[in-house]
Every structure is written in C-alpha cells, then in structure tokens.
Amino acid sequence: MANIEPNKYLKNKDIKPESKASVLVATIRMGLMIVGIVGIALELFREEGLLSKAMSSLFESTSSMLMIPVIIFALWLINRWISTPNKSETKKSGDLPMYVMMAIGVFFLIRFYMTGSF
Numbered sequence: 001m002a003n004i005e006p007n008k009y010l011k012n013k014d015i016k017p018e019s020k021a022s023v024l025v026a027t028i029r030m031g032l033m034i035v036g037i038v039g040i041a042l043e044l045f046r047e048e049g050l051l052s053k054a055m056s057s058l059f060e061s062t063s064s065m066l067m068i069p070v071i072i073f074a075l076w077l078i079n080r081w082i083s084t085p086n087k088s089e090t091k092k093s094g095d096l097p098m099y100v101m102m103a104i105g106v107f108f109l110i111r112f113y114m115t116g117s118f
Contacts, residue, residue: 032105033098039108042118 044051058064082096112118 029098029102032102032109034105035108036101036103036105039104039118 043049058067108118
C-alpha cells in the first residue's frame with residue numbers, strides 16, 4: 001500500500017483565489033478577443049472580402065508573386081520577435097497579439113453598435 005503524505009497540500013496554503021474583479025476583467029478580455037477573431041473571420045471570408053481581394057491581387061502577375069517570399073519572411077521575423085527562446089520564460093512582446101486582437105474587437109463592437117451589422 002502506498003504511503004500517503006498527511007500534508008500533501010500544505011504547499012498550496014498560501015495561494016489566494018482569484019478575485020471577482022480579476023475574473024470579470026479576464027472575461028471582458030476574452031470576449032473582446034473572441035469578437036476580434038469573429039470580426040476578422042467575417043471580413044476575410046465574406047464574398048469580395050479581404051482574402052479574395054488579396055489573393056487576386058497577389059496572383060494577378062508574376063512580379064506580384066515575388067511578394068510571397070517577402071511575406072513569409074516578414075511572418076517569420078514577427079514570430080521570432082514574439083517568441084521566447086526558452087519556453088519557461090515569457091516576454092512582454094508576447095502579449096502584443098492579445099492586445100491587438102482586443103483593439104480589433106473594440107473596433108468591431110463600435111462598428112456593430114454604430115451600423116448595426118458587422
């Protein structure tokens with residue numbers, strides 16, 4: 001039979017639970033990010049949306065197709081800037097996409113409030 005340690009959870013005695021205000025702020029952040037993601041998806045995939053316009057302009061000529069490697073390189077640089085070399089540590093620049101998505105969510109909420117449609 002396994003030996004059960006009586007003070008198994010003693011290390012957790014100093015952990016404080018989340019306050020209601022911090023839970024509310026986290027919920028608002030998550031909601032803004034979800035609205036931003038949905039808004040971008042609607043803009044990208046609607047008929048005559050941003051994705052179809054970008055693809056048609058990118059593939060309309062051979063000279064514009066040369067932008068594909070530049071776009072891939074730019075995305076790689078952004079990934080290097082945001083990512084950390086060590087997975088146990090975090091960088092403040094990693095929070096940037098979250099705040100950008102929240103700002104986009106605010107934009108789409110204001111646009112929805114003003115116009116009544118996405």
